Amino acid sequence: MLLYGPTLNDMDESIASIATLMGDATRARMLLALVGDVALPAGELAMCANVAPQTASAYLAKLLEGRLLTSETQGRHHYYRLAGPEVAAAMESLAAVAPPPRRDRWAESPRARQLRFARTCYNHLAGKLATDINDALQQLGFLVPEAARHYCLTENGRVWFKTFGIDTAMLRPKGGELARGCLDWTERRHHLAGALGAALLRRLLELKWLARTKEPRAVRVTHEGQRQLEAQLRVKVQI
Numbered sequence: 001m002l003l004y005g006p007t008l009n010d011m012d013e014s015i016a017s018i019a020t021l022m023g024d025a026t027r028a029r030m031l032l033a034l035v036g037d038v039a040l041p042a043g044e045l046a047m048c049a050n051v052a053p054q055t056a057s058a059y060l061a062k063l064l065e066g067r068l069l070t071s072e073t074q075g076r077h078h079y080y081r082l083a084g085p086e087v088a089a090a091m092e093s094l095a096a097v098a099p100p101p102r103r104d105r106w107a108e109s110p111r112a113r114q115l116r117f118a119r120t121c122y123n124h125l126a127g128k129l130a131t132d133i134n135d136a137l138q139q140l141g142f143l144v145p146e147a148a149r150h151y152c153l154t155e156n157g158r159v160w161f162k163t164f165g166i167d168t169a170m171l172r173p174k175g176g177e178l179a180r181g182c183l184d185w186t187e188r189r190h191h192l193a194g195a196l197g198a199a200l201l202r203r204l205l206e207l208k209w210l211a212r213t214k215e216p217r218a219v220r221v222t223h224e225g226q227r228q229l230e231a232q233l234r235v236k237v238q239i
Contacts, residue, residue, distance in 0.1 A: 021066045022094060026051055027059050030080075031068065032095070035088045037122045038216040039072070039079040088122035095185030111215060116186045118210070119217040124182070124197035125204070129221065129237065131189040133200075134181070136233040143179060149190065151179040161196070164232075165203050171195040 021027055026049045033048040034040060040048075046056035060080060063069040068087050069080050082088055118129040125133070137143045142157030153161075153168060161168050171178060173195035181190030182197070192200060204210040209225030212218075221229070221237045229235040 018066060018068070018090075021063060021068060022091065024059075026055075027063060028091075030056070030059060030063065031082070031087070031091050033216065034069070034080065034082045035091055035120075035122060035217065037082070037085075037088070037120060039081040040216060041077045041079055045080060082122070085122045089182070092121055092126075092182065092185055096183040096188070098185070111218075114213070114215060114218045114220075118219045118221065120201065120219065121182060121184075121191070121193070123201065124191070124193045125201045125210075125219070126182070126184055126186075126191050128187055129235075130191035131184050131187045132235050133229070133233060134190060134192045136235050137192065140233065143192075145181070149181040150177070151181065151192070151194075151196075153179055153196065165207070166196070166199045168196065168199075171199060 022031065029049040030045045033045060042056055042060060043053055045060065046053045049056060049059070051059070060069065060071075063080075064071060067083055070083050071078050071080050073079075116127055118125065118127040120126065121130075124130075134143075137157070138145065138151075140156075140160075141154055142160050143151040144154060146152050158168050168178070177194040179192060179196040180194040182193035183189075184191045191197070201210075204225070205212070205219075207225075207228075208222055209228055210219045211222055213220055221239060223239065226237045226239055229237055
């Protein structure tokens with residue numbers, strides 16, 4: 001029987017080629033540095049990967065060729081970003097099934113501690129803070145887990161989010177994903193993703209409960225955020 005479209009062998013080769021690109025430790029560091037939906041120049045990605053600029057250029061060329069990155073030019077600099085949210089999801093999924101990072105290594109690095117606590121995962125919030133917020137939304141009855149890591153938004157949840165400044169009726173989720181669980185690779189629990197997760201991060205930043213830091217992916221909780229998160233969601237944060 002004649003089959004049209006990609007065969008299983010074609011798919012095997014495609015998966016293998018992408019896995020090879022992602023599986024290299026240097027390229028993986030570069031990809032992880034961009035998971036927060038940021039654009040970084042080659043020099044900064046070289047520092048993230050701890051390689052020489054010339055070496056970084058060769059690795060970045062491979063990632064561009066594999067369609068995992070896109071680039072744009074501003075002045076004398078080339079800026080790189082992930083080709084889409086699917087790449088970020090793939091990196092987070094790989095990190096989630098990898099062996100957990102050693103706690104003593106996290107303790108030695110302030111940057112790692114900061115990222116473990118709160119960071120962006122493409123367009124939504126990740127880290128311990130994100131998993132605590134996701135747990136709180138369920139405990140308060142605003143979200144109810146469903147099959148395939150999806151969440152059902154309850155009527156009480158719609159009211160709370162609207163009061164919070166997010167009209168869920170106006171959200172336009174891609175593929176019908178209003179709210180889903182994304183396995184957090186540092187906490188091994190789920191944080192909130194989907195259109196609602198993206199809207200939540202935007203609103204937390206708008207209200208200045210969260211603030212971005214010099215580290216591209218990291219965010220911090222402000223004093224107002226600390227007070228409001230405990231008052232509204234019973235999430236306690238130590239600043």
